[in-house]
Amino acid sequence: MSDYRIQGAKGDWEVVVGLEVHAQVISNAKLFSGASTEFGAEPNAQVSLVDAAMPGMLPTINGECVRQAVRTGLALGAQINKFSVFDRKNYFYADLPQGYQISQFKHPVVGEGIVLLDLGEGKTKEVGVERIHLEQDAGKSMHDQHPQFTYVDLNRSGVALMEIVSMPDMRSPDEAGAYLTKLRSIVRYIGSCDGNMEQGSMRADVNVSVRKPGDELGTRCEIKNVNSIRFVRQAIEVEARRQVDIIEAGGTIDQETRLFDPNKGETRSMRSKEEAHDYRYFPDPDLLPLEFDDAFIEAAQDSLPELPDVKKARFMSALGLNDYNAGVLVAEKEQADYFETLVAALAKAAKKDEAAVAVKASNWLTGDLFGALNKAGKTIANSPVTAEQGADLLVLIEDGTISGRIAKDVFEIMFETGKDAAAIVEEKGLKQVSDTGAIEKIIDEVIAANPGQLEQYRAGKDKLLGFFVGQVMKATQGKANPGMVNQLLKPKLDG
Amino acid sequence: MMTDLTKLKIADARDLLKKGEFTSRELTEAHIAAVEASGTLNAYIEKTPDIALAQADAADAVIRAGGSKSMTGIPVGIKDLFATKGVHTQACSHILDGFKPEYESSVTQNLWDDGAVMLGKLNMDEFAMGSSNETSYYGAVKNPWRAEGSNNNYVPGGSSGGSVASVAGYAAMGATASDTGGSIRQPAAFTGTFGMKPTYGRCSRYGMVAFASSLDQAGPITRDVRDGAIMLGSMAGYDVKDSTSVDIPVPNFEAALTGDIRGMKIGIPQEYHLAGMPGEIEALWHKGIEWMKAAGAEVVDINLPHTRYALPTYYIVAPAEASSNLARYDGVKYGLRNVPDGGNLDDMYYTTRGEGFGEEVKRRIMIGTYVLSAGYYDAYYLKAQKVRRLIADDFKRAFEKVDAILTPTAPSAAFAFGEKSNDPLAMYLNDVFTVPASLAGLPGSSVPAGLSENGLPLGLQVLGKAWDEETVFRVSGVIEEAAAFSAQPEMWWR
Amino acid sequence: MSNIDKATVAKIARLARIKIEEDKLEPLAGELNNILDWVEQLSEVNTDNIEPMSSVVDAKLRWREDTVDDGDKQDSVLKNAPNAEYGFFAVPKVIE
Numbered sequence A: 001m002s003d004y005r006i007q008g009a010k011g012d013w014e015v016v017v018g019l020e021v022h023a024q025v026i027s028n029a030k031l032f033s034g035a036s037t038e039f040g041a042e043p044n045a046q047v048s049l050v051d052a053a054m055p056g057m058l059p060t061i062n063g064e065c066v067r068q069a070v071r072t073g074l075a076l077g078a079q080i081n082k083f084s085v086f087d088r089k090n091y092f093y094a095d096l097p098q099g100y101q102i103s104q105f106k107h108p109v110v111g112e113g114i115v116l117l118d119l120g121e122g123k124t125k126e127v128g129v130e131r132i133h134l135e136q137d138a139g140k141s142m143h144d145q146h147p148q149f150t151y152v153d154l155n156r157s158g159v160a161l162m163e164i165v166s167m168p169d170m171r172s173p174d175e176a177g178a179y180l181t182k183l184r185s186i187v188r189y190i191g192s193c194d195g196n197m198e199q200g201s202m203r204a205d206v207n208v209s210v211r212k213p214g215d216e217l218g219t220r221c222e223i224k225n226v227n228s229i230r231f232v233r234q235a236i237e238v239e240a241r242r243q244v245d246i247i248e249a250g251g252t253i254d255q256e257t258r259l260f261d262p263n264k265g266e267t268r269s270m271r272s273k274e275e276a277h278d279y280r281y282f283p284d285p286d287l288l289p290l291e292f293d294d295a296f297i298e299a300a301q302d303s304l305p306e307l308p309d310v311k312k313a314r315f316m317s318a319l320g321l322n323d324y325n326a327g328v329l330v331a332e333k334e335q336a337d338y339f340e341t342l343v344a345a346l347a348k349a350a351k352k353d354e355a356a357v358a359v360k361a362s363n364w365l366t367g368d369l370f371g372a373l374n375k376a377g378k379t380i381a382n383s384p385v386t387a388e389q390g391a392d393l394l395v396l397i398e399d400g401t402i403s404g405r406i407a408k409d410v411f412e413i414m415f416e417t418g419k420d421a422a423a424i425v426e427e428k429g430l431k432q433v434s435d436t437g438a439i440e441k442i443i444d445e446v447i448a449a450n451p452g453q454l455e456q457y458r459a460g461k462d463k464l465l466g467f468f469v470g471q472v473m474k475a476t477q478g479k480a481n482p483g484m485v486n487q488l489l490k491p492k493l494d495g
Numbered sequence B: 001m002m003t004d005l006t007k008l009k010i011a012d013a014r015d016l017l018k019k020g021e022f023t024s025r026e027l028t029e030a031h032i033a034a035v036e037a038s039g040t041l042n043a044y045i046e047k048t049p050d051i052a053l054a055q056a057d058a059a060d061a062v063i064r065a066g067g068s069k070s071m072t073g074i075p076v077g078i079k080d081l082f083a084t085k086g087v088h089t090q091a092c093s094h095i096l097d098g099f100k101p102e103y104e105s106s107v108t109q110n111l112w113d114d115g116a117v118m119l120g121k122l123n124m125d126e127f128a129m130g131s132s133n134e135t136s137y138y139g140a141v142k143n144p145w146r147a148e149g150s151n152n153n154y155v156p157g158g159s160s161g162g163s164v165a166s167v168a169g170y171a172a173m174g175a176t177a178s179d180t181g182g183s184i185r186q187p188a189a190f191t192g193t194f195g196m197k198p199t200y201g202r203c204s205r206y207g208m209v210a211f212a213s214s215l216d217q218a219g220p221i222t223r224d225v226r227d228g229a230i231m232l233g234s235m236a237g238y239d240v241k242d243s244t245s246v247d248i249p250v251p252n253f254e255a256a257l258t259g260d261i262r263g264m265k266i267g268i269p270q271e272y273h274l275a276g277m278p279g280e281i282e283a284l285w286h287k288g289i290e291w292m293k294a295a296g297a298e299v300v301d302i303n304l305p306h307t308r309y310a311l312p313t314y315y316i317v318a319p320a321e322a323s324s325n326l327a328r329y330d331g332v333k334y335g336l337r338n339v340p341d342g343g344n345l346d347d348m349y350y351t352t353r354g355e356g357f358g359e360e361v362k363r364r365i366m367i368g369t370y371v372l373s374a375g376y377y378d379a380y381y382l383k384a385q386k387v388r389r390l391i392a393d394d395f396k397r398a399f400e401k402v403d404a405i406l407t408p409t410a411p412s413a414a415f416a417f418g419e420k421s422n423d424p425l426a427m428y429l430n431d432v433f434t435v436p437a438s439l440a441g442l443p444g445s446s447v448p449a450g451l452s453e454n455g456l457p458l459g460l461q462v463l464g465k466a467w468d469e470e471t472v473f474r475v476s477g478v479i480e481e482a483a484a485f486s487a488q489p490e491m492w493w494r
Numbered sequence C: 001m002s003n004i005d006k007a008t009v010a011k012i013a014r015l016a017r018i019k020i021e022e023d024k025l026e027p028l029a030g031e032l033n034n035i036l037d038w039v040e041q042l043s044e045v046n047t048d049n050i051e052p053m054s055s056v057v058d059a060k061l062r063w064r065e066d067t068v069d070d071g072d073k074q075d076s077v078l079k080n081a082p083n084a085e086y087g088f089f090a091v092p093k094v095i096e
């Protein structure tokens, strides 16, 4: 992956990518006001007079947003700054009611950290996080509702964002995708952001530059507000290509802000917004420095769940999962939680160690359940089969009540109806037949009914054993214990 | 009953109201009439007689029920800087045309909670930027005082020009004011009124239109020290809605007026002896020093070595903050909107702000924008913030040795209209004695202490340690008593 | 000595979104230069190792609980708007 290259007319080029991710903090109220953060309200309904920048209104900080930023920093193994400062970033825009955004410039609440990328086949890569700072979101401007007017809704105005700034450590669209995937996974694990890119609660500014491998960093362009992982990859691809074409034609790259248009598959300059930007940052005199102590950080640390990297390692070492299955399971916390509930219930019911049943459980989960969910367009969160029900099903295989073959049919019914496995087995009479006498009787009948095949078998056509097994299973509607059928059939055929 | 209720002090009116000598309605009606008669002064830009009478009737009911509070039934004026729900709140700027807030400032709410009565909104320099009240969109305020034997008008000082004129002109018993670099103390000195700027963080800034957030503090204008103590006691108080409001209990300021400063150490900053300062100011200051000694205090020379850098520091810090605070006046959410024909959003910004702000406000926004801009931040803004610390440290060191500091309030008496309005730097120098304490966030008062040679009021400034308004009040009380300032302006405007 | 010229005044005015008539640029440059020359006396002061002071309040920021106790007042928010339509603030079209 790190050898991703753009082929130019004059040789290969390397792309250098850094991401600034804006992640909306999960909180009830806004960063500096008591208005709600919920989506979907009437325009300007979730707005306090502070958010609307009425004269004389003052910001007061929501402690939960601080806690979430600190938890996120801890989850990235980052430096936590016990002293940080809110600054004003001054610029004019219709949906920026104060005429400035309260952000953190010189002293962010979180310093350097690391995100570990999973690049498949056990390959990983570390991407540095430069900082995380807290800031206010702006409102929303709608330009297409009226011929003369732009409409402004301030419901988002003042919602807390974490801006997570990476180092320029990524070298391909895939790495950028893996970085976002991992970051999204982590914030969702710890519950500091819902990671919902379609709704805009996570969006990325993508810094792209190109260079000849080994050269100094080139001039970068910032592609603003890209709102899906797929678009981030595409934007990097087309922007890198654009830059290579310019440089190879003898031109230079202007450092500028650009916009990705997914419909046209191109980036274009936002010159109108770029004009004379000088943000005049200075410490917000309405707020005092943000300070907290070690006990606050420790409490935040204690509140963190097991994080995906640690969980994956444990699934592999303690439960014997392979890299791929472990990676798939930990990617989403709900999946990992489901798996752990499943394994615990199964081990308990089967009276075995978790390690003894984990691989089977993971195979069933990543194979049968994920397959069915995928087909049905569902996620683990709204799976019709609960982890406990899944464990009940797997136990029936484990203790020989049903065969693996029958289990697949039972699962299908479970998925459709939400019924328990045992009830379905009972209802449809799918219990495995393990009674020697009963099976022998059927074997005798099958042999008696197929004298020609018996003759051929005895003449040396060994393959016909499979035919007899099939006939026995068919006669028992698949319920005969396959191991016992094999065991009993051979001596009788051999005579 | 008294013939003119408007000449009463708050403390007396409070006691007489309680005794039932007259009602708040009577007191309020007398003041409404005085407000009407004060039109020439241009102190009030919005009168609220209906609100006043309703509040007065409510106050009378409270008094009858025996539930009087510190300001029950007392008619006051409110500087246009304070948000008053449903009532004109425009910081005397064109750009806030028609703005009526849907909220109440914490300071005025505290006054209403204590039973005060609102007569109306008071004129001021636009966004509190000025020292003569000549920058108001609603026109200048006239000082009730005139020079002896003269019919010429003088400025009332600024930015709380309407506040001081209403109180000196007997059209309010007290008024709210605000002080960023001297806007309570300097106009108080110009009008023979008492003004008190408390410690930064003592009064909530919630609902007070911001000029320079790290400096703005509310305070009262009254006709004497005791009234100031009563009124500040009502206005002050911790407020969760202001992150810079400090959770310290409000003492009983009135109880601090013991008149006893024996053994107290009063500092005289040598750097405040300005070259070229009028002799009458210097003479007044010496009188003050003698009064201190006579009252048994020890007078100590002190040094505040960075004093001369206070004004330049202030004229970087305040405009910088203002340039950002005033960015919200953009024609989108409230107030003035001017759009040229076919103009877009940016055109609206330029035109609305170009036409909505007055010259001084624009000048300060420009300065503030410049000193914060890329390449100049360190040289100007950061430098000023560092010098600000040195100035604050000067005071800290001085207050290790003294309990209070005594200085003149302003380097001159009130001046004539137009005398300084064309020379920004000359105007800025008015605040030379008040700005240092503003930068340090310290409490300071101005006490009427005498008359200039031509019969205009002069004030002395008392500065105290942070959170020690009580000492400021006590020393102010002693000056008041010693000065026995009894002069009154002739009521030429009525 | 500061030397703000007409172009600089125009640039600051643009940053501050204040329309200034062409013939006012020159006089304003003069005024701003006067003021800035005067404040430049601060450069005399030795501020090595001095922490910049942004607030006189010697305390840390107080935190609010994460409770929704505000908002839901569209009327109040829009009441003073020069132009509001369908619950939105309406402003002259933004040219992107």
Ligand SMILES: [Mg+2]
Pocket: A020, A205
């Ligand atoms: Mg950014």
Ligand SMILES: [Zn+2]
Pocket: A022, A135, A163
């Ligand atoms: Zn940001």
